[in-house]
Amino acid sequence: MEELATEKEAEESHRQDSVSLLTFILLLTLTILTIWLFKHRRVRFLHETGLAMIYGLIVGVILRYGTPATSGRDKSLSCTQEDRAFSTLLVNVSGKFFEYTLKGEISPGKLNSVEQNDMLRKVTFDPEVFFNILLPPIIFHAGYSLKKRHFFRNLGSILAYAFLGTAVSCFIIGNLMYGVVKLMKIVGQLSDKFYYTDCLFFGAIISATDPVTVLAIFNELHADVDLYALLFGESVLNDAVAIVLSSSIVAYQPAGLNTHAFDAAAFFKSVGIFLGIFSGSFTMGSVTGVVTALVTKFTKLHCFPLLETALFFLMSWSTFLLAEACGFTGVVAVLFCGITQAHYTYNNLSVESRSRTKQLFEVLHFLAENFIFSYMGLALFTFQKHVFSPIFIIGAFVAIFLGRAAHIYPLSFFLNLGRRHKIGWNFQHMMMFSGLRGAMAFALAIRDTASYARQMMFTTTLLIVFFTVWIIGGGTTPMLSWLNIRVGVDPDQDPPPNNDSFQVLQGDGPDSVGGNRTKQESAWIFRLWYSFDHNYLKPTLTHSGPPLTTTLPSWCGLLARCLTSPQVYDNQEPLREEDSDFILTEGDLTLTYGDSTVTANGSSGSHTASTSLEGGRRTKSSAEEMLERDLGMGDQKVSSRGTPLVFPLQENA
Amino acid sequence: MEELATEKEAEESHRQDSVSLLTFILLLTLTILTIWLFKHRRVRFLHETGLAMIYGLIVGVILRYGTPATSGRDKSLSCTQEDRAFSTLLVNVSGKFFEYTLKGEISPGKLNSVEQNDMLRKVTFDPEVFFNILLPPIIFHAGYSLKKRHFFRNLGSILAYAFLGTAVSCFIIGNLMYGVVKLMKIVGQLSDKFYYTDCLFFGAIISATDPVTVLAIFNELHADVDLYALLFGESVLNDAVAIVLSSSIVAYQPAGLNTHAFDAAAFFKSVGIFLGIFSGSFTMGSVTGVVTALVTKFTKLHCFPLLETALFFLMSWSTFLLAEACGFTGVVAVLFCGITQAHYTYNNLSVESRSRTKQLFEVLHFLAENFIFSYMGLALFTFQKHVFSPIFIIGAFVAIFLGRAAHIYPLSFFLNLGRRHKIGWNFQHMMMFSGLRGAMAFALAIRDTASYARQMMFTTTLLIVFFTVWIIGGGTTPMLSWLNIRVGVDPDQDPPPNNDSFQVLQGDGPDSVGGNRTKQESAWIFRLWYSFDHNYLKPTLTHSGPPLTTTLPSWCGLLARCLTSPQVYDNQEPLREEDSDFILTEGDLTLTYGDSTVTANGSSGSHTASTSLEGGRRTKSSAEEMLERDLGMGDQKVSSRGTPLVFPLQENA
Secondary structure, eight states, X not given: OHHHHHHHHHHHHHHHHHHHHHHHHHHHHHHHHHHHHHHHHTOOSSOHHHHHHHHHHHHHHHHHHHSOOOOSTTEEEEEEEESSOOSEEEEEETTEEEEEEEEEEEOGGGTTTTSSOHHHHHHSOOHHHIIIIIHHHHHHHHHHTOOHHHHHHTHHHHHIIIIIIHHHHHHHHHHHXXXXXXXXXXXXXOOSOOOHHHHHHHHHHHTOXXXXXXXXXXXXXXXXXXXXXXXXXXXXXXXXXXXXXXXHHHHOOOSSTTTOOOOHHHHHHHHHHHHHHHHHHHHHHHHHHHHHHHHHHHXXXXXXXXXXXXXXXXXXXXXXXXXXXXXXXXXXXXXXXHHHIIIIIHHHSOHHHHHHHHHHHHHHHHHHHHXXXXXXXXXXXXOSOOOOOHHHHHHHHHHHHHHHHHHHHHHHHHHHHHOSSOOOHHHHHHHHHTXXXXXXXXXXXXXXXXXXXXXHHXXXXXXXXXXXXXXXXXXXXXXXXXXXXXXXXXXXXXXXXSOTTSSOXXXXXXXXXXXXXXXXXXOHHHHHHHHHIIIIIHHHHSSOSSOHHHHSOGGGXXXXXXXXXXXXXXXXXXXXXXXXXXXXXXXXXXXXXXXHHHHHTSTTSOHHHHHHHHGGGHHHHHHHHHHHHHHTOHHHHHHHTTOOOOOGGGGOO | OHHHXXXXXXXXXXXXXXXXXXXXXXXXXXXXXXHHHHHHHTOOSSOHHHHHHXXXXXXXXXXXXXXXXXXXTTEEEEEEEESSOOSEEEEEETTEEEEEEEEEEEOGGGTTTXXXXXXXXXXXXXXXXXXXXXXXXXXXXXXXXXXXXXHHHTHHHHHIIIIIIHHXXXXXXXXXXXXXXXXXXXXXXXXXXXXHHXXXXXXXXXXXXXXXXXXXHHHHHTXXXXXXXXXXXXXXXXXXXXXXXXXXXXXXXXXXXXXXXXXXXXXXXXXXXXXXXXXXXXXXXXXXXXXXXXHHHHSOGGGOHHHHHHHHXXXXXXXXXXXXXXXXXXXXXXXXHHHHIIIIIHHHSOHHHHHHHHHHHHHHHHHHHHHHHXXXXXXXXXXXXXXXXXXXXXXXXXXXXXXXXXXXXXXXXXXXXXXXXXXXXXXXXXXXXTOOBXXXXXXXXXXXXXXXXXXXXXXXXXXHHHHIIIIIHHHHHHHHHHTTOOXXXXXXXXXXXXXXXXXXXXXXXGGGGOOOOXXXXXXXXXXXXXXXXXXXXXXHHSSOSSOHHHHXXXXXXXXXXHHSOHHXXXXXXXXXXXXXXXXXXXXXXXXXXXXXXHHHTSTTSOHHHHHHHHGGGXXXXXXHHHHHHHTTOHHHHHHHTTOOOXXXXXXXX
């Protein structure tokens, strides 16, 4: 009889699992239908993610107050006194043995609230689900769909915003919040410990911006591509930075335990951990990307698109697991894996696999993102450990505003010193405005909600995500027109030298057109990398680029012949066409700007022309030439602005 | 310090999780690469699933004997005496509270073996994963990719094989195994209880055939389409039958507990449960399919393929959860949902979504299937509760052989009494031969391995799957040529009336061509359903078929106008073209057999022609006409065989 009872209980539990998952699926279905309605009616004041949150909120309220609290039925307090917590317990129940696994620690104050509604408990997922299942496809998709041309053109600024900016923002928010916490202690609003490292941790998790709403509207309105690249690149990379930063802060453990005072050794250890984890994850992601590229190049897998797609999917996923297994950050590894896959492997895939992989990850990304946002809405009511502290929340809103300002404006000022084409004021204001928080901040905040401080952070993060997504999401379109930012730009087209053909362009004159980096700005290390990539990596890993037999020194001729695919000899630049999704081909440029300057300045001539001009140094110069085209700044623009044309060869000093 | 230790332990556990998942991914990657090699070299003696099992086996051996047994470190026996098992335990560890969740019961004999290698434990998944995550995409794909034309042409036989055949096979195997068990008791090889219901349960789980290997080779060689349809249809439906049958047997609980004797009331209860679960799951699956069709029809979602694909995916998945939540069988519901989606929703999707959904489910199916098979290989060494009993295993092999024989031959004999085009001896032998067991048998067996009898069944099932997949997989090609079964058939083409143009066709003469059902054989209930589907369901749920305004009685004109989409009036038969993947269009038929009989027999004329001929009863007759074409038997063939042409209208008696 008892066996039957246990079986029935297990069945009941399984049914509740199904119902809770079903709730999410119906939520997502509802969201999709409403999104369609909004897209159909061209409603732009509410983005799908905001919508998903609202629906989640409504269902959360229903679950919280609408379902009976059939609690306590299947739990008990068995107060075994042990000296430590084991991950598995074997419990003897009247002669039968049952295995229990550790779920986590419960703070003593919450012991009673555990006796709540079963449904609420079921609906609250294991936070690891967010990190291990939902985030990877989102991040991979971001890397895989990166518009390389605009990204690389602004790489320096993006790196500065993502690394320096996030660090600055983290420290400023952390310090401001420490002030707020001090204030709360004085006022008597703080009932538990809240250390300086906790404040810094909050700064780190809340510094991960996620302008998904803004970018969706940018995409729809075809807003300025350079601004898009800056925002997108920053948000993708600062997610990675925030993850690694937060785990370094957790690892910061001063020598005297529980003093939480500054300790130089621990600080440098944290910095070391940051660098170690970041570079390790980066390497791991790139290496799996490269391995996939090699596999897809040297097997004829492209005859079987299904196998190819499956392999691509598995290799990308294994990056994540490999990084986690090695103690690095899977999400960061997956980002760089996505970028590498898009840069190399994509060129080796069959046409069918290209669309398959893109569509597969697009669907996964879409579902995961909307799931996270509807879960956020739900969590506001179903999560059982909320700590609402008005002072902390208001302080946090002020702090993220100030942190964002201290991140964007000074950094833009310094970047503008080095940039030929400045980041205009309207761009800076737009970047300031677009600092909304999303999935990553939430995932980082929910990962550990054991202590009082973490619970307060979680609640605050949730509210910040809500308000920034709703308010900024709704305000993007008015803001764009208020700041006079160009819309209706063809994303595969450069901003033209003269402004008359575009809808909006006022204010700061041609400088505000965006961050085109000229040759002087492309640092030599970047150029070095580019020519290395073009001459050696691309030919080795893909079917494109110049044959290795011409670029490698003659003594490794055999190796070069092995690695070079026969296609390369037939068609020295297939990449230009195949890659057109990402990088503009020279042909497009010529068509777009087909004016006399293009043909006049020589360096845009054909390969044979440059060979005859520059003789033995042909390979090098043609790579540099490609770089110019890839960076999309076309010499024609430079000359049209009256700058004397600088030949790549004369510029290496 | 203790907190740190717990955190480290959690980290270690997370790392092991990653490694175990990584193992599977690398296994799958290896399998994919080898499959490619095999396909490339046209190796047919080993199918990918067999390969996945071999790799799994190798890795299983390595894990079992190659990894150190770092055991006991993180577990303890806390012998709390409670009167029942709770699903959640709160344990007080020196002032801190930890939450534990129930994992399952452990048989006392296995208490020591739990103290094994951590890695082996991690690699052993929760059986529910197979049922709830891996099987649904496989089964949905089977339903979604069903070649409707050949399936419906042989529907009667398929249903007979799947329902009657599986029941016969289950009872024969169950009884034979009961004999074996009795024998084992006499010999003294049985150390624990093994009831008659256990034997029947074994019969049910082992009756689910899965000729995935055979069908893959059929596909590659383009073997006879009717034989393909019979095998595929049987295996898809008997999976569903086996699930429901096994759960009904479990529900069979005689009044006197533990007597396990025959009890008429309990038996009829089981039959009732079988019918209830089956029809409930069927209804649920069809209803979600219909709802999806309505949603895709009445919203203009097809402008946004991403939303459409996501919705399609979510609705299909929700079928599974909904059925599970209601106590029905999700896998069965998903099968019928897949069939409904292919029949109705598919026609409403945009072109992009059609390929997207197909590719998405193809990839999911491929990954899930190979995962299950490589897990099977692994489980032989890593699963810790094997019970190898040579007598039982040999008995089981004999029993499944006899069970399959008693299922195929008598049933084929009875079916041939009713069929105009008999199922030839070579087809029967091939069906007999193709009775291999696969994912479903495994999933059903692993679901419950608590008792001794179940563990023995699990081990035996695993071995049966291994040997049938390897031996039958390898023997399919020789068997096909030995049995003189036609290969190189165009799947979208009917077997021609004369045999000279095909590679192999000998033996039993034209009757062995396969199961074409002529009009007499299409039962009136099926025709009734077909005309209802064509006249009312298709126009309501899709953009095709005759307008409802003409098929519905005039008093529901308003409703008809609401439900009929404007496209229908423009193009009364778009379905024919859109659906060409599944159903052959008349145009194709005419092209293929463009001989005089086609145009001579009148009923294949255009709609206007038939209208003028048959006046007021036009709609009815055109539906019947469609049926002829859909069933693909083309009047031309009937007449070419010398049968007088029977007009649909004269045949309703």
